[in-house]
Amino acid sequence: MPGVKSLFVPGPTNVPESVRRAMDVPMEDHRAPDLPNFTLPLFADLKKVFKTECGKVFLFPASGTGGWEAALTNTLRLGDKVLASRFGQFSHLWIDMCTRLGLEVELVDCEWGTGVPTEKFREILAADKNHEIKAVLATQNETATGVQSDIAATRRAMDAANHPAMLYVDGVSSIGSVDFRMDEWGVDIAVSGSQKGFMLPAGLCIMAASERAMELSGLDTMHRCYFDFKDMVVTNATGYFPYTPPMTLLRGLRVAVDRLLDEGLDNVFARHNFLAEGVRRAVAAWGLDLCAKGPEWYSDTVTAIMVPEGNDANEVIKHAYNRYGLSLGAGLSVVAGKVFRIGHLGDLNELMLMSALSGAEMAMRDVGIDVVPGSGVAAAQEFYRQNSPKLAMAAE
Ligand SMILES: Cc1ncc(COP(=O)(O)O)c(C=O)c1O
Structure with a gap:
């Protein structure tokens, strides 16, 4: 590829x-x-x-x-x-x-x-x-x-x-x-x-x-x-x-x-929070649930996304890799097949993360998960356009 x-x-x-x-x-x-x-x-x-x-x-x-x-x-x-x-x-x-x-x-x-x-x-x-x-x-x-x-x-x-x-x-x-x-x-x-x-x-x-x-x-x-x-x-x-x-x-x-x-540790933390929030906005726009049961548990380094009942998250992961060269994290043990994960930590910015959201959205649609085309991508784009890392931290 x-x-x-x-x-x-x-x-x-x-x-x-x-x-x-x-x-x-x-x-x-x-x-x-x-x-x-x-x-x-x-x-x-x-x-x-x-x-x-x-x-x-x-x-x-x-x-x-x-x-x-x-x-x-x-x-x-x-x-x-x-x-x-x-x-x-x-x-x-x-x-x-x-x-x-x-x-x-x-x-x-x-x-x-x-x-x-x-x-x-x-x-x-x-x-x-x-x-x-x-x-x-x-x-x-x-x-x-x-x-x-x-x-x-x-x-x-x-x-x-x-x-x-x-x-x-x-x-x-x-x-x-x-x-x-x-x-x-x-x-x-x-x-x-x-x-x-x-x-x-x-x-x-x-x-x-x-x-x-x-x-x-x-x-x-x-x-x-x-x-x-x-x-x-x-x-x-x-x-x-x-x-x-x-x-x-x-x-x-x-x-x-x-x-x-x-970069400054506080800026690093603010960046991770900001990038993670964009991913969460995308998941909400797809109409999917997070594995994390509430905002008090939300991780700023990885998001685990539940696929709808009757779908296999491993299909999304396999397809995303084979068709788009995108590696998503698999669900492990109890949540195997139920979730796929997007890691958003380390050396990362908005546009890099948009490629993962775009690839995940395409892969989900390809395997028959009925998310609205562009919905998650648009939600993340708008969040990233209208906010900045520091604002995202202050809003907490
Ligand atoms: C929270 C957590 N603890 C421990 C481990 C195990 O670390 P390692 O694979 O580096 O041995 C991992 C690996 O992903 C992890 O995410």
Whole structure:
């Protein structure tokens, strides 16, 4: 197919040209004497993205899943209890990992399309008088359903229950795209990955741990080796790594972080909110429902769109790819065949997103979903014409 393919899965996202070029370099010596001049400022700038002063940033050659494992094994003991809620495939997989690692999970099953049940968490934590729950797990953005949860409210619930558990946040599809404040929200471990808001190929787990999490790490906690925080801390302090780091990804990360900080994090968040709102307008004009059950759950990085009863969302996805070279995200597990997803995070603007809306609209009509031609596209166009990112934020 001539021209470019359109990548609108919610990660991996488009890698900007400047990031791609930064990675297209000859291999280099990862023990070179001047490497710390590159790595130490990179760690310092990543702390700005996580909004942490005292936290420690880790870069593991892994994906987000590795970050979950590092978080759990460094800070919890075998058999410890964690509080978690399940409302989509990724919150499910994190819980599954806890169980397989030998943790006990106090599970709150929620309707898919909703998010972290903060009031229920408060009740459970208040009832846990012996403080058996050691950590609360929260998925900030459930990529499978397009649901964003309120992490500040999760912290407030923990404080209201006066509970000392740690707070671990999965920010794989949110950090670097939507507001995240590690210190202010009292987050003990935050996990992200390179292939979403950080606009890189997959391969880096980008995570941060609070001072409290660092104090607990290694105190009789679960077995681990590759993911040991302590090994990283010792070598990172000198600007090096305990093993061979993926230098090309780190070179790309440098440019990606510069892009985020140059645009300004608040502007990045406003842009994501603005782009997402245009997509939501398009879905409303098509007369379709979002998987997210209400505005309080709307994600600014991915929209999961329900196809009408009797239609198969996988047909839309397959056709969009084969006929128009457009990659849409599939529905996973419980919502397989019921939703298709449009990822709108990373290096993105209105016109790029219009191609996804246009392609989705054509593909739906081609497979027999009766949306009015041009309806979603027109709604998004008018929203983008008449608003600007800052206005969209102010309107919230
Ligand atoms: C919210 C969320 N958590 C965790 C993961 C798993 O991350 P990875 O695929 O980088 O291991 C993903 C992947 O899409 C995700 O969206």
